[in-house]
Amino acid sequence: MNHSKAASIFNKDEKKVDWHDKALWFVRHKRDKAVHAVEGWESLRNYGHGIKAHTLSNLDNYLIQFEENALKNGVQVHWAANGDEHNKIVHGILKEHNAKKVVKSKSMLTEECHLNPFLEADGIEVIDTDLGERIVQLAKESPSHIVLPAIHKTKEEVDELFQEHLGTKPSGGDPQYLTGEARKHLRKKFISADAAITGVNFAIAETGGFVVCTNEGNADMGAHLAPVHIACMGIEKLIPKQEHLGVFLRLLARSATGQPITTYSSHFKKPVNGNKMHIVIVDNGRTEQLSRPDFRASLHCIRCGACMNTCPIYRRSGGHSYDATIPGPIGSILSPGKDLTKHSSLPFASTLCGSCSDVCPVKIDIHSQLYKWRQIITKETPQPFVKKTSMKMMGKVFAKPMQFERIGKVARWSLRNLPKGVINSKPNVWGKERDLPSGPTESFDDWYKKRKDNEQ
Amino acid sequence: MKVGLFIPCYINQLYPQVGIATLELLEKLNVNVAYPSGQTCCGQPMANSGYEYESVGACNNFVDNFKDFDYVVTPSGSCAYHVKKHYDIIPQTEDVINVRNNVYELCDFIVNILKVKNVNAKFPYKIGIHKSCHGLRGLRLGSCSELVGPSFSSIEDLLNEVEGAQLISLARKDECCGFGGTFAVTEEAISVKMGKDKIKDHLDSGAEVITATDTSCLMHLEGLINRNKQPLKVLHIAEILNSSI
Ligand code: SF4
DSSP, X not given: OXXXXXXXXXXXXXXXXXXXXXXXXXXXXXXXXXXXXXXXXXXXXXXXXXXXXXXXXXXXXXXXXXXXXXXXXXXXXXXXXXXXXHHHHHHHHHHHTTOOEEEEOOOHHHHHTTHHHHHHTTTOEEEEOSHHXXXXXXXXXXXXXXXXXXXXXXXXHHHHXXXXXXXXXXXXXXXXXXXXXXXXXXXXXXXXXXXXXXOOSEEETTXXXXXXEESSXXXXXXXXXXXXXXXXXXXXXXXXXXGGHHHHHHHHXXXXXXXXXXXXXXXXXXXXXXXXXXXXXEOTTHHHHHTOTTTGGGGXXXXXXXXXXXXXXXXXXXXXXXXSSSOHHHHXXXXXXXXXXXXXXXXXXXXXXXXXXXXXXXXXXXXXXXXXXXXXXXXXSOOOHHHHHHHHHHHHHHHOHHHHHHHHHHHHHHHHHSOHHHXXXXXXXGGXXXXXXXXXXXXXXXXXXXXXXXXX | OEEEEOOOHHHHHHOHHHHHHHHHHXXXXXXXXXXXXXXXXXXXXXXXXXXXXXXXXXXXXXXXXXXXXXXXXXXXXXXXXXXXXXXXXXXXXXXXXXXXXXXXXXXXXXXXXXXXXXXXXXXXXXXXXXXXXXXXXXXXXXXXXXXXXXXXXXXXXXXXXXXXXXXXXOSSTTOOOSOTTTHHHHTHHHHHHHHHHHHHHHHHTTOSEEEESOHHHHHHHHHHHHHTTOSOEEEEHHHHHTOBO
């Protein structure tokens, strides 16, 4: 289903849309307050952008450096060209350690690779331990937002879900009760886990270490309790030096939730004695995106989600309408690179208002990239006949002033004289909920000519 | 200073009063304005829909019409932005570069080139400004709420000097109205919802009139206002600045 159809279904429940919009606007507003309090915020964004651009231009060297250092630290490093390889590698490590129960902290990469169903097919239990992720996991859904995975669910819906799966009492959606119950449930899972899987927010080439940011401490709980820690990262998560972390940690938390710092920014470098630590480094289409000069900056993304919170379309269409692991503005420039036909409607799901580019902490020119994808999509994917021909006709009319004048006259006449029922009939989508302007008798051209004639 | 007036295609055909107000206002400010008669459209409708290559004829026509002027002024932030930002698809001759450098949205031109803020207008109403996105985040006609920096606005500078005008403040001061060209049709449900929310913000904040630098946004909002019979009037900023009621 294309975005527009899915979004119009989401919009049938206007109250829910209003609620979704307000919840995300609240986060955007918190972000504003937090960033406006930082002197030099715009310089910080420039630094972030610069460091990412530099890293991507030297990615091969930094990856090699990272691997060398990680190996020195006693970490095992694996390379995966695509999602399938990634899943097989993770599965292999789990098998090797005879791990049957896995706790996972939030990682959009493992979502992207569809790791859970792959492992579950072999009888491995995978528990997502971020509260929002656990909620969508119980609901058998995918996250609808990269930072707030269950933002499309009301607390009443969570209440019902917990009653069904965790055996909780009906509480009318009492957040305190529900989080308490979730905590008890997750605690059991942490204690009995054989392995922990985490994502990676930043990997540092200079040290071979990496940082995972969570607000619930669930990555730490998992990684510290289980004997095996598998960290999965996309190749673009790299930064050159430890000293660059300060830039990104400050940008990330404020942009994501308006917090000065994420509650847990956990640094991992080497396994504790007797335990194992693995890093799986994944490409999965990233080098291809890197090879597209117009779109490579999309790999700067630090997954803060700010572009989703600010996007007026995302706020009113819900994350699932994007039918992609990463929804919203950034998803709309990443997804076409993966599957142009499947995601061809996404770059059009934007008014090109530009708010995403201004809010982005690493200054990705998101809306310009949306515009560029549009140009590619109309050439490389099948387009509706009507759109194609009307654009061609418009192009011709606008190239010839005389034709433009003639057609304009007909259009104005129609607006004035045709009955409303005809004008607002089915083919005119505009008129479903909006009136068309009433066609004036005189165009500006006509008026101007008359004035000139009168002057003479 | 020779100024060429660009009246966007749909303003020409559907909102001639906006063109007239623009021309009269510039003349009042003693600007030597000419209106080249061969103009049509800046090419944006095709380009934003992904058919940039179908807009080449329109782009060339635009440059032909305006190449001999010192400035091109238009009552449309989005057209000015389009010429500046997206005219790479035609060869960058000296004429093309000049036109791109010298095209201005009306308020931008008055405040930043003419250096005028008071245009001697009178308009005793409560005004809500819809800050059209291409003018705001494209041309930076004002400060944007996402960015950290000093606040400024050419539009407010001008309206603040209008006798009797009261500017109201919105809860979401620079959120998009949902027009977005063909977006208004291809993503109809979202477009309408965004427009409705925008109108509600203006009504809740006590506006009597919504104004903007772009008639396209206003056409979308007016379409909703009229359909839902809401107590709001819609006027392009040129109409307010040219008014003396
Ligand atoms: S594109 Fe920018 S704003 Fe959006 S998630 Fe990535 S870093 Fe955040």
